[in-house]
Amino acid sequence: MNILSIVLIVLVIVLAIAFIFYAQNVRKNHHDAESLFSEAENKANEITAQAKREADTLKKEAQTFQKEAQLTLKEEEQKQRREIENEFKQERKELKETEQRLTQREEVLDRKDDTLTKKERNLDSKEENLGKKTDTLNKREQELSNIEEKKQQELEHISQLSMNDARDIILSETRDGLTKEMAQMIRASEEKATAEADKRAKNIISLAIQRVSSDSVAEQTVSVVNLPDDGMKGRIIGREGRNIRTFEALTGIDVIIDDTPEAVVLSGFDPIRREIARMTLEQLVQDGRIHPARIEELVEKNRKALDHKMREYGEQAAFEVGAHNLHPDLMKIMGRLHFRTSYGQNVLDHSVEVASIAGNLAAELGENVSLAKRAGFLHDIGKALDHEVEGSHVEIGTELARKYKENPVVINTIASHHNDTEPNSVIAVLVAAADALSAARPGARRESIENYIKRLRDLENISTSFDGVESAFALQAGREVRVMVKPDKLTDDQIVILARDVKNRIESEMDYPGNIKVTVIRETRAIDYAK
Numbered sequence: 001m002n003i004l005s006i007v008l009i010v011l012v013i014v015l016a017i018a019f020i021f022y023a024q025n026v027r028k029n030h031h032d033a034e035s036l037f038s039e040a041e042n043k044a045n046e047i048t049a050q051a052k053r054e055a056d057t058l059k060k061e062a063q064t065f066q067k068e069a070q071l072t073l074k075e076e077e078q079k080q081r082r083e084i085e086n087e088f089k090q091e092r093k094e095l096k097e098t099e100q101r102l103t104q105r106e107e108v109l110d111r112k113d114d115t116l117t118k119k120e121r122n123l124d125s126k127e128e129n130l131g132k133k134t135d136t137l138n139k140r141e142q143e144l145s146n147i148e149e150k151k152q153q154e155l156e157h158i159s160q161l162s163m164n165d166a167r168d169i170i171l172s173e174t175r176d177g178l179t180k181e182m183a184q185m186i187r188a189s190e191e192k193a194t195a196e197a198d199k200r201a202k203n204i205i206s207l208a209i210q211r212v213s214s215d216s217v218a219e220q221t222v223s224v225v226n227l228p229d230d231g232m233k234g235r236i237i238g239r240e241g242r243n244i245r246t247f248e249a250l251t252g253i254d255v256i257i258d259d260t261p262e263a264v265v266l267s268g269f270d271p272i273r274r275e276i277a278r279m280t281l282e283q284l285v286q287d288g289r290i291h292p293a294r295i296e297e298l299v300e301k302n303r304k305a306l307d308h309k310m311r312e313y314g315e316q317a318a319f320e321v322g323a324h325n326l327h328p329d330l331m332k333i334m335g336r337l338h339f340r341t342s343y344g345q346n347v348l349d350h351s352v353e354v355a356s357i358a359g360n361l362a363a364e365l366g367e368n369v370s371l372a373k374r375a376g377f378l379h380d381i382g383k384a385l386d387h388e389v390e391g392s393h394v395e396i397g398t399e400l401a402r403k404y405k406e407n408p409v410v411i412n413t414i415a416s417h418h419n420d421t422e423p424n425s426v427i428a429v430l431v432a433a434a435d436a437l438s439a440a441r442p443g444a445r446r447e448s449i450e451n452y453i454k455r456l457r458d459l460e461n462i463s464t465s466f467d468g469v470e471s472a473f474a475l476q477a478g479r480e481v482r483v484m485v486k487p488d489k490l491t492d493d494q495i496v497i498l499a500r501d502v503k504n505r506i507e508s509e510m511d512y513p514g515n516i517k518v519t520v521i522r523e524t525r526a527i528d529y530a531k
Contacts, residue, residue: 310335
C-alpha cells in the first residue's frame, strides 16, 4: 500500500512537470496564454507542495512501521529468553531433586553405619564377657579335675583296687549277665522298627507328593516392552535424556535401549519395581504423552494399583490354603511373593505348595492340619522384604511373625526351616521336609538335571579332597554336605579346622544359592556280636 502511494505521487509530479513544460511551450507560441500559464504554474506548485506533504506523511508511516517491527522483534526475543529461563529452571529443579535423593541416601547410609558400629560394640562386649566366662570355666574345670583325682585316690586306697582293675571287674560281670537271646531280640526289634519306619515314611511322603501338582515359572531379571516403531525410542529418551533419566530415577530400574527393533528392555533385580516400570512404560507408549510430569503421575498410579493387586494375590493364596484369619498386612506381604522367584520357582506358588504338602503330612501323622498349612504358607514370608530389610529371609520372617502375634509353632517353624535353630514341634519338622520336597521335586526349579548333578558331585569332590576324609555326602538338594573322617587320622580339634577349610573351598570354587551347611563327623565305633 505504501509503495503504491509513492508511485502515484511520482506520477502526479511527472504530470505537473509535463504540464509546466506544456504551458511554457504554449506561452512561447501564444502570448495571450500567459494567464493560463500562471494558473498552471500555481497549480503545479500546489501539486508539488501536496506531494511533499504526502511524502512526509509516508516517511512518518515508514518510521512508525519500523518502530513496530523493532517492538515485535523485542517481544519475540523476550519470549525466547523466557522459554530458555524456564528450561534452566526445570534443569535446576531436577538437579535439586537429585541432590535431595543423594542426601537422603547418605543419611540412610549414616544410620546403617551407626547401627553397625553399635552392633560391633555389642559384639566386642559380648566377646569380652565370653572370654571372662571361659577363664572362669577353665578354673572351675581345673578345680573339678583336682577334686576328682583326690576322690579317685581315696577310693583306690579304700578298696585296695586301681581304676583299671575295677573297670575290668565291672566289664566282666556285665558281659556275663548278657545272654545270646537278649542280644538277638534287641537286634531283631531294631531291624524291624527301622524297616517299618522307613516304609511308613516313604508311604507318607509319596501320598503327600501325589496330592500336589503345580507349574514352575522361569525366573527373570529383565522385562521387554514392545514398541509400535523405533521412532518411539527417541521420545522415551526425551530432550537431552530428560525423560529416561526421570523414568529411571522414579522407578529404580535401568532402561536399556539398543539396536533391538521395536523393543526396550527393563533391567532390575527388584521384581516389584520392574513390574511398576513395565506397566508405566506400556501406558506411556500407548498414550503417547511422554514427559517428566506424566511419568511421575503414572509411576505413582501404577504403584498404588500394584499394591492393590498384591493384596488380591495374597488373599487368594490365603483362601486357597485355608488361612482365612490371616492379618491383612501379612496377606499383602505374601502377595509380593507373586513377583519373586527362586531358581525359576514362583515363591508364592512354592509357599502354597509347601502348605499343601505339610497339611497332607500332618493329616497322615494326626497333627493339626490347619496349623501345619499356616506354618507352611508363611515359612518364606521373609523373602518378600529381603530386598528392603537387612538380614536373611529367615530372620525377617521370624520378626514379622512375632510382630503380628502368630502362633509360637509358626514362629519356630519359620526360624528352623533351614536348620538355623532347633525345631520344637512335629509341625516344624514337617514344614522343613515339605520345603525340601517342593524345592527338590523334578520340574519345580529351572536348574537342569545335569547342572544339579554336577553341583552335587563338585560338592562331594571338594569335601573328599582333604586328607583324612573317608567319604562325603551331599544332602537336602545340595544345601548340606556331611563329611565322614577317619578317627585315627584326625582329632576333635582338627575337624573344626577341616570344616572351615571345606567351607572356604566351597565359597571360592562354587556358585550356589543360599547357604550350604558343612557337617564334619568323627566317630569311633567298637562293635562286637554276642552269639
